[in-house]
Amino acid sequence: MGKDKLRKFAEVATFANVLQLDEGKVMKGQWAAAHFGKDKPIVLELACGKGEYSVNLAKLFPEKNFIGIDYKGNRIWRGAKTALEEGIQNVAFLRIQIENILDYFSSGEVDEIWITFPDPQPQISREKKRLTAPAFLERYKQILKPGGTVNLKTDNDGLHAYTLEKILELDLHLLKKTEDLYRSEIVNEVLSIKTYYERKYLANEKNINYLQFSY
Known part of the structure; x- marks a missing residue:
């Protein structure tokens, strides 16, 4: 591991807005009041990377x-540091494996989920690793409030199609869909937020897919 990664791992462990592994378990069911100090709706970004x-x-x-969630602390470092430098108090980061998310959030604790440019895991043998595979979708259902939404932004056409297929198979409620976000009528200020990877994809004229659904 490079010196810069080691430095970021060490530094992120000192950030007040980052909880790691078992530290986050004590927040289960009380994120709004205990960590943030205010009872506001909770929104998650899964596989948040740099946390943009x-x-x-x-x-x-x-x-x-x-709450941005990722396992790679050197990536979380960027978003967490920006939030600290700019005094943004309504954002935190959680370093865990997403498959363990039920250990960190109670039933109905979350209002909305964003999945932004996750690894598409294109190999058939890795289908269960996709963040929109049925097992993951079931986990999200358990922590979301009734009517809570899930948003997927991806450059990967295969993951977009796969997720749409699972939404239909599981009889979920498809709310919004486009295969070319920035040429669609649904693009807005929120959907125009661009991650590091999204800017790279757009520079190469890659279309951006977007889905929103609920349970």
């Missing part, structure tokens, strides 16, 4: 609390 969506959503919606 979490930080920018927190700026746009001070009336909500945001």
